[in-house]
Amino acid sequence: MVVELVSHSPEETAALGRWLGERLWPGSFVALVGDLGAGKSVLAAGILSGLGVVRSGGSPTFTLLWEYRRGRVPAFHWDLYRLDPAGDLAALGYEDSFYGDGVCIVEWADRARDLWPPEHLEVQLAAVRGGAGGPGPDAGAAERRLTFRPAGARYERLVEELRRAHAGL
Template structure:
């Protein structure tokens, strides 16, 4: 699925719809250059899942976990990952194959 947007509001609302319709085990891959709205769509997904805490980019932590919504949300930033072993160290498989929603 490709989602195109022309504003922050459209991007956020697309994320809300994804979050509202998300099922356990779903993985969404978000791709784009710096500043195109990856964090905004992530904030929308979180809102659609019922998460009210602040959602921001996990750039320096690799993954942020949000557990307060109807499903857990795992928000990854794999830009700085240089080796697949680093993903194993953070428990990637457990999250991707678990009962939550993953944003990568």
């Protein structure tokens, strides 16, 4: 089942991420897809916080992967925005994080769609135009539509639970 929720603030997006992070399991894979500024990093930070890992400082400009090994489960956070199209993800050892025992979160995951594990959770984020504020310079600036597309029975159950737990969004 595909589930759509609307987040009205970065805090709400982070809270959704925390909700997910508290429920993800070893080996789970979360593919984040959406334009610049859509909220992928906000959601990823929420997931990491739900997993019990704390991200230190800002993003180093050219880092594609952050690893966290001290949380409830190991976590891997990729940002493929700067992936060289000819670059070799294999050389960066993506298999260990994409198909390993940790939780793998990938921003700009559509840049490596061929490599996604068959069972995964895809979350698409998009700004909502002309949202709550109505017409005006900042109309809907804080609204994001999050579309959750599970693949595999376990992700289906997770997204069903997500929908029930966030019926108001």
